[in-house]
Amino acid sequence: MQNRIEQDRRPRQEVFVVSKNQEELLEYFTKHCRFIYGPDLKADIAGNILYRTWHQVKREKVEPEAYSLLSGTREKEQSYLARPLTTKLPYELRINRVRKEKGSVEAGIRSVEHALETELEKERPQMGMVRGRISELFDLFTDFSEVTDEQLEEAVGETHRRLANVGFDPQKVVLEEKERMANWLIKASGGKDSIERKNRLIIMMALEAANRRAVKRERGIGETVSKFVRMREGLRFERAFSREILEEVRERLGPQRMPAHYLFKYPEKPPQNIGIVAGILNTSRWQLTQPHVKPYRPAGMEAGEVLGEVVDLLRENRRGEIVERELFGQARGILEEVLDTHKDIYPK
Incomplete structure (x- = not known):
């Protein structure tokens, strides 16, 4: 018993591994996702949220067929993992993706x-x-x-x-x-x-x-x-x-704001200040690209596409079509829906 206790006193060297079925996801997490906060939490271009965690794994489960080595070693990976890791403390890296809702x-x-x-x-x-x-x-x-x-x-x-x-x-x-x-x-x-x-x-x-x-x-x-x-x-x-940005753009698209501008209130009259209005709309489009997580990123991108169509029609002086198709209302509706649906972190 004394020998076992003495062995217990010696700190085991930590070894870091990743499951082979997670290697592709790990590469995606590393190369194609942006930081949200520190290296553990990221989001991809579509707004999917991914985060990494470490879990101690029983050493007898760490086999070369199931795991790849993340820790550096002079020995070949296959032979290293094939040996009993008696003096090691293996930790498995897992990439988790938020899937609910x-x-x-x-x-x-x-x-x-x-x-x-x-x-x-x-x-x-x-x-x-x-x-x-x-x-x-x-x-x-x-x-x-x-x-x-x-x-x-x-x-x-x-x-x-x-x-x-x-x-x-x-x-x-x-x-x-x-x-x-x-x-x-x-x-x-x-x-x-x-x-x-x-x-x-x-x-x-x-x-x-x-x-x-x-x-x-x-x-x-x-x-x-x-x-x-x-x-x-x-x-x-x-x-x-994300919510602050979408709320700001939504207010800008309200009935008494952009749709009430001279250019859209009187689409049959000669245009004035098209460049200024197009600039405001393009600023709104850029703002809508800034949210990085779901559901706000997809909604922002969708509303931004509608505003992009508004800008194109405006530059072609097809203002009547903008009004007839209610494009401002479409964009505002997209933003209102996502803001209302996800107004609570803890739904009742």
Whole structure:
């Protein structure tokens, strides 16, 4: 048992891999998507939202047929991944695409918040329980020679109960550090070594190993939470920015604004200031290209195409056709529909 604890003290080298069925998506994410906020959150030209996450994967699942290596190594990838990664800690890169509600930014915000809730509501209570139980066991074992076998049996049962109360089953967890942490805690609660002798030194070492892993995991949770908070705020900003642009253009296209201009109110009269009005419309078209996420980017591009047709007809002095076809109303309707449909991040 002491050898296992000593091995547990040595930090494992992290190895980063990607599933082969995600390689094409990773290349697309890397080369064809623009940053929304930092390197983890991007959007493509159509407004699809993609974000990357890292997940610890069991080393026995990392095979050359299923994974590609992202970490640098002097060894050939196939031979490296074919070996048992006994001293390594593999992490898998995953590219996630928001698909609910046709990939809307509102669905993206909710997806990120769900990940935050998972970390905060499940992981932190688990780590808090582990560290609290370790402290209790240290107190119990202060006068180790006075601890009875009955007390040790009760301690093991209480540890199992505490783990169950926070949904922490060491047989089901994916993260190796959590599995080891729980197993050390259970083993230490019994107060005995691998040959069933009461051994205070070994038990203290096991508790220290479990505590070290709990501290490391808490730090990891903090880093994960910080990343998802940044992603959420990036999506919230992008949503607010997109809606503000569409609302501004919509107001400009209102019945008392652009459609009421002399050029369109009296299409049969001689034109005046066509260049100025065309410039205003082209500015609106450019504004509508600035949203980068769904559903606002597709709606902005669609409304911009209608305004482009207005500009072309205006330059040809076919103003009557603009009025007859109600092109300003068409563009405004596109913007109104998307703004109204997605007015709430959390639909009732």
